[in-house]
Amino acid sequence: MKLNVISVQDFGESLEDIIDSAQRLKKGALKGSDPLKGKTLAMIFEKASTRTRVSFEVAMTQLGGHSIFLSPKDIQIGRGETISDTAKVLSRMVDCIVYRAFKHDMMLELANSATVPVISALDDLEHPCQAVADLLTIKEQKGKFKGLKLAYVGDGSNVCNSLMLGSAMVGMDFAAACPKGYEPDANLIKQSMKIAKRKGCSVKVVEDPSDAARKADILYTDTWVSMGVEDETMERERVFKPYQLNSDLLKKAKKDCMVLHCLPAHRGLEITDEVMDGPQSFIFDQSENRLHTEKAILLTLIH
Ligand code: CP
Ligand code: NVA
Numbered sequence: 001m002k003l004n005v006i007s008v009q010d011f012g013e014s015l016e017d018i019i020d021s022a023q024r025l026k027k028g029a030l031k032g033s034d035p036l037k038g039k040t041l042a043m044i045f046e047k048a049s050t051r052t053r054v055s056f057e058v059a060m061t062q063l064g065g066h067s068i069f070l071s072p073k074d075i076q077i078g079r080g081e082t083i084s085d086t087a088k089v090l091s092r093m094v095d096c097i098v099y100r101a102f103k104h105d106m107m108l109e110l111a112n113s114a115t116v117p118v119i120s121a122l123d124d125l126e127h128p129c130q131a132v133a134d135l136l137t138i139k140e141q142k143g144k145f146k147g148l149k150l151a152y153v154g155d156g157s158n159v160c161n162s163l164m165l166g167s168a169m170v171g172m173d174f175a176a177a178c179p180k181g182y183e184p185d186a187n188l189i190k191q192s193m194k195i196a197k198r199k200g201c202s203v204k205v206v207e208d209p210s211d212a213a214r215k216a217d218i219l220y221t222d223t224w225v226s227m228g229v230e231d232e233t234m235e236r237e238r239v240f241k242p243y244q245l246n247s248d249l250l251k252k253a254k255k256d257c258m259v260l261h262c263l264p265a266h267r268g269l270e271i272t273d274e275v276m277d278g279p280q281s282f283i284f285d286q287s288e289n290r291l292h293t294e295k296a297i298l299l300t301l302i303h
Helices: 007-028 051-062 083-091 106-115 129-143 157-170 186-199 209-213 228-244 248-250 282-300
Strands: 040-045 066-070 096-100 118-119 149-153 173-177 204-205 218-221 259-263
Touching: 007 129, 007 157, 007 173, 007 282, 040 051, 051 066, 051 096, 051 282, 066 096, 066 209, 066 248, 083 096, 106 118, 118 129, 118 282, 129 157, 129 259, 129 282, 149 157, 149 209, 157 173, 157 204, 173 209, 186 204, 186 282, 204 209, 209 248
Parallel strands: 040 066, 040 096, 096 118, 149 173, 149 218, 173 204, 218 259
Antiparallel strands: none
16 A cells, blocks of 8 residues: 555554664664655655755655656646646656645645655645654654644644644644644644544643643744735734743743754744844754755655
């Protein structure tokens, strides 16, 4: 059976193994060998990307394979060919498809029609590969997950949804502070709580950022205006103002609390320069870790 990575849940019990494998790859494992020689990755991006696109392309190069970047405006999708037919055609030629989609339904349609593994490069519901890099960054700094508390402040976005699921899967306490109406996906909250119960940790969604930040080992935020909701910018900037990750909020967390952000950041909005460039920020390690985790994911899916 082919594997897809559409949700963090698709990693199942292998999630921690993938994180460990990424850590070994970062330290140089497989350097100089070409485990994906002759393999091709197709990458369809409906939205902009710096980290995800570059990390997958570089990962394929360093593993000896090849990648093809396909912008919808350059391929026949832009002229009306269905995503499902595109998936069937690509499956006859490439070994894996990475897809960044506006809509989760489109992601499912592509995954259902493709006969090769499909990896989500983000959609409006989840960003599973980001969560793996986030967890690797935490493991590197703290050496464990159990007994830690991650506090997410801001928009209950795709990034927040995947991080919530991922935290529960590795047994780490998770608290999100979001304004009313901007909470993580209700169904994924339920699923995360179920997983957390099994793993002996907790998942909470609150409204007050100080509440979430109290005793946190990790403080995390994402943009207030995700790709696709730009027409809500003014309203969102008003609603999210009290949710800024700044030094006042950081003081409420543990002394050795680390700061993460998936990037791109909007400095002065969801995070201040002072925090982003401060000693507690591991944000650029986190972005580098996209490369090591994409490698571990590709090696798991492509044979
Ligand atoms: N964090 C992340 O996915 O960044 P890009 O949008 O640049 O890929
Ligand atoms: N929530 C953001 C993440 C970008 C990596 C977005 O969807 O635009």
